[in-house]
Amino acid sequence: MAAESTAFTLVLPVLPLDDEVVLPGMVVPLDLSDAEVRAAVEAAQAAARSAPGKPKVLLVPRIDGTYAKTGVLGTVEQVGRLADGDPGALVRGRSRVRIGAGTTGPGAALWVEGARVGEDVPEPLPGQVAELVKEYKALATAWLKKRGAWQVVDRVQAIDDVSALADNSGYSPFLTTEQKVELLETADPVARLRLATQQLRDHLAEQDVAETIAKDVQEGVDKQQREFLLRRQLEAVRKELRELNGEQDGEESDDYRARVEAADLPEKVREAALKEVDKLERASDQSPEGSWIRTWLDTVLEMPWNERTDDSASAYDIQGARAVLDAEHAGLEDVKERITEYLAVRKRRSERGLGVIGGRRGGAVLALVGPPGVGKTSLGESVAHAMGRKFVRVALGGVRDEAEIRGHRRTYVGALPGRIVRAVKEAGSMNPVVLLDEIDKVGSDFRGDPAAALLEVLDPAQNHTFRDHYLEVELDLSDVVFLATANVLEAIPEALADRMEIVRLDGYTEDEKVVIARDHLLPRQLERAGLDGDEVTIDEGALRKLAGEYTREAGVRTLERSIARLLRKVAAQHELGRRELPFTVREADLRGLIGRPHHVPESAQDPAERRTAVPGVATGLAVTGAGGDVLFVEASLADPETGAAGLTLTGQLGDVMKESAQIALSFLRSHGAELELPVADLKDRGVHIHFPAGAVPKDGPSAGITMTTALASLLSGRLVRTDVAMTGEVSLTGRVLPIGGVKQKLLAAHRAGVTTVIIPKRNEADLDDVPAEVLDKLDVHAVTDVRQVLELALAPATNGAAPEVPVAA
Numbered sequence: 001m002a003a004e005s006t007a008f009t010l011v012l013p014v015l016p017l018d019d020e021v022v023l024p025g026m027v028v029p030l031d032l033s034d035a036e037v038r039a040a041v042e043a044a045q046a047a048a049r050s051a052p053g054k055p056k057v058l059l060v061p062r063i064d065g066t067y068a069k070t071g072v073l074g075t076v077e078q079v080g081r082l083a084d085g086d087p088g089a090l091v092r093g094r095s096r097v098r099i100g101a102g103t104t105g106p107g108a109a110l111w112v113e114g115a116r117v118g119e120d121v122p123e124p125l126p127g128q129v130a131e132l133v134k135e136y137k138a139l140a141t142a143w144l145k146k147r148g149a150w151q152v153v154d155r156v157q158a159i160d161d162v163s164a165l166a167d168n169s170g171y172s173p174f175l176t177t178e179q180k181v182e183l184l185e186t187a188d189p190v191a192r193l194r195l196a197t198q199q200l201r202d203h204l205a206e207q208d209v210a211e212t213i214a215k216d217v218q219e220g221v222d223k224q225q226r227e228f229l230l231r232r233q234l235e236a237v238r239k240e241l242r243e244l245n246g247e248q249d250g251e252e253s254d255d256y257r258a259r260v261e262a263a264d265l266p267e268k269v270r271e272a273a274l275k276e277v278d279k280l281e282r283a284s285d286q287s288p289e290g291s292w293i294r295t296w297l298d299t300v301l302e303m304p305w306n307e308r309t310d311d312s313a314s315a316y317d318i319q320g321a322r323a324v325l326d327a328e329h330a331g332l333e334d335v336k337e338r339i340t341e342y343l344a345v346r347k348r349r350s351e352r353g354l355g356v357i358g359g360r361r362g363g364a365v366l367a368l369v370g371p372p373g374v375g376k377t378s379l380g381e382s383v384a385h386a387m388g389r390k391f392v393r394v395a396l397g398g399v400r401d402e403a404e405i406r407g408h409r410r411t412y413v414g415a416l417p418g419r420i421v422r423a424v425k426e427a428g429s430m431n432p433v434v435l436l437d438e439i440d441k442v443g444s445d446f447r448g449d450p451a452a453a454l455l456e457v458l459d460p461a462q463n464h465t466f467r468d469h470y471l472e473v474e475l476d477l478s479d480v481v482f483l484a485t486a487n488v489l490e491a492i493p494e495a496l497a498d499r500m501e502i503v504r505l506d507g508y509t510e511d512e513k514v515v516i517a518r519d520h521l522l523p524r525q526l527e528r529a530g531l532d533g534d535e536v537t538i539d540e541g542a543l544r545k546l547a548g549e550y551t552r553e554a555g556v557r558t559l560e561r562s563i564a565r566l567l568r569k570v571a572a573q574h575e576l577g578r579r580e581l582p583f584t585v586r587e588a589d590l591r592g593l594i595g596r597p598h599h600v601p602e603s604a605q606d607p608a609e610r611r612t613a614v615p616g617v618a619t620g621l622a623v624t625g626a627g628g629d630v631l632f633v634e635a636s637l638a639d640p641e642t643g644a645a646g647l648t649l650t651g652q653l654g655d656v657m658k659e660s661a662q663i664a665l666s667f668l669r670s671h672g673a674e675l676e677l678p679v680a681d682l683k684d685r686g687v688h689i690h691f692p693a694g695a696v697p698k699d700g701p702s703a704g705i706t707m708t709t710a711l712a713s714l715l716s717g718r719l720v721r722t723d724v725a726m727t728g729e730v731s732l733t734g735r736v737l738p739i740g741g742v743k744q745k746l747l748a749a750h751r752a753g754v755t756t757v758i759i760p761k762r763n764e765a766d767l768d769d770v771p772a773e774v775l776d777k778l779d780v781h782a783v784t785d786v787r788q789v790l791e792l793a794l795a796p797a798t799n800g801a802a803p804e805v806p807v808a809a
């Protein structure tokens, strides 16, 4: 403990030290050319003349003009010249002095009273203090060794006095004046040593960090320099080689570095690209690796990393978007409405900074489902127009290899990025509309599952970091608007369908086709044929006949082709001088221009030529990938002598359809008698049911009542009415169960010229979707029991005479 004497027994001249501190035990030279220093020394010398001992001064640190409260009594050891020749004095610090009041003395110096600060260190040192002494010495030694001050190490090691050891820190160049004043004013020697130790420890730690940094920096610089030098050498070698081979200087390889550096790439992509450039520069010009890397770099450089089209004003003006849809497509009110809703929601969410709706809740992806030629692809294109975005179509039909979607690994010979990456590249922007065409036709096999890769592409939670195997760097697909098309909903892999919002396009009525042809197909084909709208027109009657008798399809693709053929003929005739323009094509001209129609309704056929002109043939309605269609079911009984027993089914039927045939047969076997059918005929006789268009695979239960009707007609010998078509599943008890695709089937019935349609009662609600103009022309019967079907469909018995077949009006 420091014991302090309060008796101010000393009277000393003050020697101010600016930004310097002298602690007891230190010997320092002072410059006498400084007036205050000189005044103090001279005053001390004057006083010493009348007292014993060396001249004494009070060394007091002064910071910004303020004196410390404690000074050090110093003795002037010697007066002479400093190393630079200026007059100087050598002063030794002796002991701490507490400064008292000012007083007077000889000379110009400031005189004060002082009291010696006593010091009290316990003997022997308690363990803690001894440890502290050890620590201080170890730290001081470490520091001194770093500076190579070996002599000083020994001196410090030799100090045993706690106070002197702490004051030794006064020499430390790394301490600030304030830190030294703190040491000076800490009277307790143990506390002071603790402080000095802490200061030393902090400094060493700081120094360590600084050194590591310095070392790292140095190493970095070395590596860069080495790399730079090596590159220069490599460049020189390459240049020599090129000259040897007579090539031009300054070709691509070095170019890639510049191109990558100049390109607007996201940081991670740039890093990856530069890494490849490094590899390229090391690879020899002819190595295959070099050419892979170049192809990869080309792909990366061609990607529109930071390109995006401005969402056109119309995307944010939903009315404008709707106008675009209306202008480009006739009809399709429901579909356009649905697309408009989709755009509106998207707009509102983006205005609120929300992402696309994702996951299994659907909504992220619109899927347009319907038969060919109903405008799915062209609607997708219209969506892009409406949003002011680029449009790219990705054909997925027949894709079985996951790598088609996600790319091949680069080590693969002839590796390519997947279709998604190629689509974005083709679009030249990161926010195009991408139409995944025929998504129902992706398959999967041993080469992986493309549908799984598509799931990732379509999932908003994942697609902002889509990773193509070839590209290897992440691609953000979150701004891409994905649309999908499919012919058959059931064929879309279920997990994918789950993520889609299904919009159905079931096909057009004849009236709609006429409008589409007049407003869209004809103008487009006129232009293709190099004709003007006022040179050739096709009147409505002709268009109707084209739609009704020259084509039989749900969409308008063949219709468009027929119009094109017609216009080519007219153009050619005109060029050959055989036809004057302007010319209006009328119904009567069609035959002369493009030949006879291919699709005459059954009802318009000669009765003897009709499919249903013999018992055992019934007209069914089905939905295929091409839309709705009529199909004729034929049944026959084998000769008991020559034919095989049992049920034979032909026409590429699926399992469900086969079972449905069994049910129809079983129903007749058990209920035939009550229907007054000669079911005994069925005994021991083989039954054959055939679905023509034998090459087209068919499945599903909806032909149940048609098969029952065909068999009943066969057994009874009653013909099936030509104007009747039917659809419905049959149960073992003869109930008629609901089926799907009512709208498509009714459109098909109407196209084929059928006038009476039988559907299951439970499908009545589906009639709401059927266009009124079609319903008006059809006599639709909703039934619950197959007996009603037979009543409606079978023509009256003819008793062996030529059957009288009702003909539709």
Ligand SMILES: Nc1ncnc2c1ncn2[C@@H]1O[C@H](COP(=O)(O)OP(=O)(O)OP(=O)(O)O)[C@@H](O)[C@H]1O
Residues within 6 Å of the ligand: 328, 329, 330, 331, 332, 370, 371, 372, 373, 374, 375, 376, 377, 378, 379, 485, 487, 516, 520, 521, 555, 556, 557, 560
């Ligand atoms: N409602 C419509 N209004 C105007 N044009 C239409 C309409 N529907 C179809 N078209 C035209 O019919 C043609 C065929 O359509 P598109 O190719 O889009 O059919 P799709 O349904 O995509 O067929 P696929 O399934 O075979 O791809 C296109 O030229 C399209 O512009």
